[in-house]
Amino acid sequence: MVVGEITEDKDIVVIGGGPGGYHAAIRAAGLGRQVTLIERKDVGGTCLNKGCIPSKVFTHFAQEYKKTKHLKEMGMEFGEVEANLATLQNYKKKKITQLRSGIESLCKANKVEIVRGYATFLSESRIGVENGHEFSLFNFKDAIVATGGDLHYPDGIDFNSDRVLKERQIFELEEIPEELIVYGADYISLEIASVFSTLGSFVTLILNEDLPFDSSISKELFRQFKKQKINVIKSSTIKTVSDTEGKVIVGLNKANGEMVSIEGSHFVMSGKVKPNLSDIGLDRLRVELTEDDYIQTDREGRTSIPHIWAIGDVTEGPSLAVKAIKQGKAAAEAMAGLQVEVDLQFVPMVVQMSPPIACAGLTEEEAREEGYSVTVSENPVRGNGYAQLMDEKDGFVKVVSDSETDLILGIHMMGMGAAELITSGVLGLEMAARDEDFRFPLYPHPSMNESLLEAVEGLKGEAVHMPPRKKEMAR
């Protein structure tokens, strides 16, 4: 093209091909709309290319690596086991490529057109897409903004070193760091600490805030850290990071004002997710933002411009793919006139560390704060037969309930299989289940599931595998 704005008419444009974006695109296509998905780089977004999937390759690797001792104990014979991260990197890339082409063919099968480039809203009904020098123009009827989030780090940390890393870079490593300093109290930091500790790094974990869990989980977690020889420094804020002659020195400010410095071979920290809205031109359309600069939406995902929608990390709430996916589908359906609703009350929180943690609903502390007459029950995994035979005896299931109505308020678990088992908990919470709703169904035996059953039974002191002394602990 040489001059002018030769514009192509589109029906729906989705900006951003992350999990939220592509779910929205395919759902909308399924509802009979013509969808154009604009992606600046790779479909799958942060989750597939940078975040969840790469990190899960590592957590899975560490979990399997840890098992080898147990496998030998059972009689599997093999030689020395070594963790080769270079091979793991290839495996990771292969899996990501497979998953990405899976999404691309899904889009194709659903007639979702993928356009590469950077999108900018030019008006409320027109968008420009820049790909190198190519600049294409589309008119649209509806748009979904799913541009995700960018990570932000405190000023003054120089990441231009192969030893001072952002959380995504650590999953690019091809060698196991000797002494790893991890800074952060979120699930990503915990996973990193756990993975590299399992693989043989000496890990120091610096917590800048309290752990985001029920107190029982936090307490057990600290015990596990001790057991796994992870050095934990609580309530500290990072001040400086310097990389000199192969050593990373981290300067910390502890809660009591004391300045400490720690030395290690590598440093990693997780950033804060902020909505990625720069350059997409929404400010000039005067789309309403929240106080924290997220896009303001209604419960269907509609922004202050009724035919522009926003989902995922550009909207407030936890920065999780699960949220974006739900919002994406809801927005597509709402566009088709279906009645939809997104309720993020019971977003399951999962930490794939060793042992895994999974939670949903209110913590004991939150439940008390909200004024419930709280009863809790904790069932240690140790009492579960299947856990015994797998030799995965760490962890417990804790249930929080309202003793006035028997309503289950929250479920918190740590132990092998927690990420899968939490689904039963989430389902129960969404059904507004009371204790009997959990106790009445039959649970497979032997399996980890029984830990959940017994935790619920424990609310009334009726769990068979909990010793009477423990039964009385139900408060």
Place this chain on the structure above:
Amino acid sequence: MSTLTKMKTLTMVQAITDAMRVMLQESEDVLLMGEDIGTNGGVFRATDGLQQEFGEDRVLDTPLSEAGFIGAAIGMGLNGFRPVAEVQFLGFIYPAYEQIMTHASRIRTRTLGHFTCPLVIRAPYGAGVRAPEIHSDSTEALFTHMPGIKVVCPATPYDAKGLLIAAIEDPDPVLFLEPMRCYRSSREEVPEEKYTVEIGKGKVVTEGEDVTIIAWGAMVKVAEDAAKEAADKGISCEVLDLRTLYPLDRDLISSSVQKTGRTVVVHEAHATGGVGNDVLAIINDNSFLYQKAPTERVTGFDTPVPYFGFEDFYLPDSKRVLAAVEKVARY
């Protein structure tokens, strides 16, 4: 169309490329010439990939010289070739106007048919795409007024391919106008194979009873939008797409305006001397006694096409057309 015809979904600009590809494949005599049409595939990508496919001998990047290459195209035409010349915008054709006016259009007459000029000039035209000055001109009447050249103007991908093939096959010069606003705005099923749309034949786009709206190029969509809005108000409009501006489809115009008795002509070109006036002459000649209201014209103004910041004031839109429809309907 037979049900076995293979179809593909194309934008207008893709359909135009397709027409040229079909004709380049069919005959060695066909060749393309123009500025930036080779490596670059044309400033609107209308010749995208054709130089790679057919070679630099048949898809010629010319120097920046409209009078030169159109004059040369005339020379090739009278010496056995069927050149298809692209000017980047109708507004840039003026250096070549002399060549067209004084030669292309009268070679056959001058030589009693000994020399002929089977030349097609393709020209993107019209406003509405926020292009700079001159790029948005709509001066089709300068050519319909010129004896010896046919002027066609498709509004859809299907018609674009069929008309362009017909134009290339036509033994005389044809100016092929391409409304830029329609280039990529929508897609349509187009047969993969060769077919033609007859030059000189318009078509009924929407059937109706009360008012005839006559348009071409980018104004067809405007007319259709107005017809939809009029339907909401209880006025049934028949929309005609003339497709050929010289010679006009007299039969189509007459049959429609005799049915409705009320007519609105829409064009984005200037009012004075516009093709709309020739449409009016046909109505006057053939259908005077059928008329229930004076024909309304909705056109651009007698001003240069303004800079694009003022374009929306200049261009007829469905609101303006609707007002005219209501006026003739209420007359």
Place this chain on the structure above:
Amino acid sequence: MIEEFQLVQVMDQQGELVQGEYEKDISEDLTRTFYRHLIRIRTFDKKAVSLQRQGRIGTYAPFEGQEASQVGSALALQDKDWLFPSYRDHGATMTFGHSLLHILLFWKGRNEGCVPPEGKNIFTPGIPIATQLPHAVGAAFAEKRKGTRNAAIVYFGDGATSEGDFHEGLNLASVWEAPVVFFNQNNHYAISVPMHKQMKTKTIAQKALAYDIPSVRIDGNDIFAVYFETLKALERARNGDGPTLIESVTWRYGAHTTADDPTKYRDQQESESRRKDNDPVDRLMKFMKHRGWGDEEWMTSVQKECAKEVDLAVEELEAYPAADPSVIFDYVFATPTWTIQEQKEKLLERLRGE
């Protein structure tokens, strides 16, 4: 022919002076002025591309890479001279005194942008290629007839030399000995068509031979060569010695316009390597550093001032009154014809909702 038309350089790519005779004419002040203008127009150019991407202006023709040609030539002009630009020469017009706001208005599709500042003889950008050349000849010839010492400069590209208007313009100027400088910026590409497909000649300067006009082929990224050679040509014009053709060899880094994609027709690596080795701004900076003229701090302050000036112009642009439909009608004739008057009234009525 290329031997007869050797590239004239005053400063080489490393920023070293290669023609000592100019030493006396080059002062710190002059180079600082050059630097300021180069930064100013480059800042504007980059901003304009980004404004287009945001839909805040329309299609835009960037000139990045050609700054020395435009600044050097425009600074050689005198206040009452005439400037006839093409659409890519607003670097020259703003250097010669056009307002940034008006240039932005032009690219936003507003006729108002074509109005030059009071007293400035800046004509509107020539959109159809080469059409401005005969105008410049005419305007220059008019100055000659009036008996002034004012001259005209006309800007055009390599592709323009293929148009009839180029040849007709040169011939007329030659015959009339019009005080005009034909300033050709040879950036090697007419949209996608490279010079070797545009013409058989290796140089543009040689075309002047046919019209018996003096010509010179200069390094268009060497601001000194551009400035001094343009001064000379203008001086000849003022002295009644007639026209000159200057071929200023340069390069546009980017696209033909923001709607164009240069990767379709050329390897952008070439642009990048030229940017690295032969950037007009870098060359001047190197020169200044060698001389110890203009420290970092001063340069940063110039960059900041220019950015501020451009931002201010953008603010003015966006605060500019909305398009007034009367503008379409009121300037077609000195007195509107009844047709135009009637069409105007109808439109205004409609806009008022009557």
Place this chain on the structure above:
Amino acid sequence: MEVKLHDIGEGMTEANINHFLVKVGDVVRADQPLVEVQTDKMTAEIPAPFSGVIKEFTVSEGETIPVGSTVLLMEKEQGNHSVSRRVVPETTHVLKKRRILASPYTRKIARENGINIEEVTGSGVGGRILDEDIFLYMNGESKSAQVAVENPEPFATEALTEPDAKTIPFRGRRKQIASKMSQSLRTIPHCTHFEEIDVTNLLSWKDTMKAGGGSISMGAYFIKAISVCLKEFPIFNARLNEEEECVELQSQHNIGIAVDTEEGLIVPVIRHVEEKTMKDIHGEMKELTFKALDGKLAMKEIKGGTFTVSNVGPLNGSIGATPIINEPEVALLAFHKTKKRPMVNEKDEIVVRSMMNVSMSFDHRVADGGTAVKFTNRLRDLIEEPQSMLLELM
């Protein structure tokens, strides 16, 4: 910043721009009227949301624009260009929200019926909302069911219309009326009773008044009489507040008069009838009726009614009706045609009297038949013996 046409009442969907009250470039104060718009029901002025300068009109006079459209652009004082960061008021925060004690399936039932489940009281243990609660809410005390009416299924009706069948638009005022009427009938258990009233004396009183130069319409007399009755039976000048579990007795007697216009029914309101003379009422009634017929009623003139009167007598027909209450009012009274009829008087003689029927609908949740009959009895007495009104003079 944009100034938009907001929904200024009664779920309007569009409005016509009558004229601008300011010019581009004007400096305006917050709340200064900027533009006059005309809706199905009234004329209204859009005020400036803040002090500033008018930058541009984005619509033109005479244009009809949907709610939500931008009418003009304004710039805030002190030239603040920054991006607006207002919070969209109608937004529900996705995050901190009360837990909904209902299964996802039950929530879907609510959603699909346009019910905001947060408004439904759960009957299950601990306040769990069951499917039945949703259905009950829909049938009995639906507040949000209105939504369903405003968004009729777009597809369902299409097939029913034959291509050449004549249609009349179901939009604007008509749609408003439809929605209000359905809403009222769905929420209020209506009870209607009839009474006949001898207006012979009133007619002759009226004639006497007229001869004396003081013309008073029957309608004005009825309204004043109703006000007297409402003072004695305030339950009919009330509003049911279910959320607070109380009936709010209104101190003002704001009596709406139903006016039949070309575009349909509209109910302008005479305020403070209890404080006004019959002459005032007569004058105001006339003015409001004219405004209603001309479509010139302002918003405030159709709002805040506490009781409605429908005088169908002048239409020269109908002897009874079951009027629909003008929600959220409690009662409505219709006056029917006056007709000479043979009546039996106290002396058992058959005499010719001018008789008029009235129909009264009331909300049976709030009042019972006994009270309603007492109300109409009292009204009958006041109308049959105009002199008795003297006792009510203040």
